Amino acid sequence: MDTLEELNRRGFVEESIDPTLDLFDEIEKLKKEKNAIVLAHYYQEPDIQDIADYIGDSLGLSQEAAKTEADVIVFAGVHFMAETAKILSPEKTVLLPDVKAGCSLADSCPPHLFKKFKEKYPDHLVITYVNCTAELKAMSDIVCTSTNAVQIVESLPKEQKIIFGPDKNLGAWVAKKTGRDLVLWNGACMVHEIFSREKITKLKERHPNAKFIAHPECEEAVLQMADYIGSTTGLLNYSVKSDAMEFIVATESGIIHQMEKANPGKTFIPAPPNNNCACNDCPYMKRNTLEKLYLCLKNGTPEVTVPADIIAAARKPIERMLEISASFGL
Numbered sequence: 001m002d003t004l005e006e007l008n009r010r011g012f013v014e015e016s017i018d019p020t021l022d023l024f025d026e027i028e029k030l031k032k033e034k035n036a037i038v039l040a041h042y043y044q045e046p047d048i049q050d051i052a053d054y055i056g057d058s059l060g061l062s063q064e065a066a067k068t069e070a071d072v073i074v075f076a077g078v079h080f081m082a083e084t085a086k087i088l089s090p091e092k093t094v095l096l097p098d099v100k101a102g103c104s105l106a107d108s109c110p111p112h113l114f115k116k117f118k119e120k121y122p123d124h125l126v127i128t129y130v131n132c133t134a135e136l137k138a139m140s141d142i143v144c145t146s147t148n149a150v151q152i153v154e155s156l157p158k159e160q161k162i163i164f165g166p167d168k169n170l171g172a173w174v175a176k177k178t179g180r181d182l183v184l185w186n187g188a189c190m191v192h193e194i195f196s197r198e199k200i201t202k203l204k205e206r207h208p209n210a211k212f213i214a215h216p217e218c219e220e221a222v223l224q225m226a227d228y229i230g231s232t233t234g235l236l237n238y239s240v241k242s243d244a245m246e247f248i249v250a251t252e253s254g255i256i257h258q259m260e261k262a263n264p265g266k267t268f269i270p271a272p273p274n275n276n277c278a279c280n281d282c283p284y285m286k287r288n289t290l291e292k293l294y295l296c297l298k299n300g301t302p303e304v305t306v307p308a309d310i311i312a313a314a315r316k317p318i319e320r321m322l323e324i325s326a327s328f329g330l
């Protein structure tokens with residue numbers, strides 16, 4: 001049977017919090033006391049984005065994790081992101097507010113099956129989207145994000161054969177943009193596959209001046225309708241630069257908080273899913289709360305660890321990504 005200490009370490013014990021505490025103040029105090037930094041993904045709830053030292057997408061968060069001087073990184077995101085931070089900063093303690101914050105896309109590519117898939121294409125180079133497990137990264141030649149995937153493929157000689165995984169939609173978009181023939185793993189993100197082309201068409205009719213902007217993890221049928229396709233940061237930047245006053249946004253709805261902050265007076269409408277649920281909220285990202293973030297900083301748990309051999313093997317393809325990104329000024 002697990003001891004209380006073990007359950008606590010794995011983040012399974014819920015602790016009550018004094019309701020009179022101002023969690024924003026308490027988190028700031030704990031950050032100083034523990035020399036900790038909070039890195040938050042754009043898909044986190046607004047309170048977490050507002051308390052974070054750095055908010056970004058996967059590329060920006062990886063760059064930040066590689067250079068921080070902090071002793072403790074609290075990663076307000078999902079498990080594979082915390083693993084990436086640990087791979088880049090193995091000497092630091094990396095905490096994840098909710099240890100069950102996983103990812104449907106990472107889960108769609110079990111490492112043992114990917115290993116067999118890779119064996120079928122021995123002369124292919126493996127590029128994996130950062131949204132995968134550390135074990136998968138360790139089997140890769142280069143990691144990429146949605147910000148740099150096109151440039152990473154273009155940086156390779158034309159005759160180089162490539163496997164791209166785990167996201168088939170991002171892979172198909174990159175293949176189209178680069179004119180390259182990529183061998184795709186059949187994985188997908190449940191949040192980005194949920195958007196309804198029919199409902200978006202109707203919404204566009206009601207908002208004829210709205211720009212429809214989409215993340216490349218969406219399906220091809222949805223991407224065909226888009227005025228702009230880009231990474232989460234790309235979508236945010238486009239919303240700032242565009243003269244349009246209304247936007248229909250096909251990605252996880254958390255990014256709308258930063259879009260509204262950066263664009264007072266502009267309107268952002270989440271693209272509708274193909275049913276009536278709030279399925280464009282990532283259920284994994286939204287497992288993290290301000291309360292859990294406070295408790296994880298206070299208790300130093302749940303901690304994300306990665307075996308030393310996986311760190312050594314996964315670090316190379318991530319560093320290669322960071323080098324190629326830097327050479328493109330990304």
Ligand code: SF4
Nearest residue numbers: 103104105189191282
């Ligand atoms: S939005 Fe999709 S890819 Fe991102 S963490 Fe959630 S399930 Fe994974």
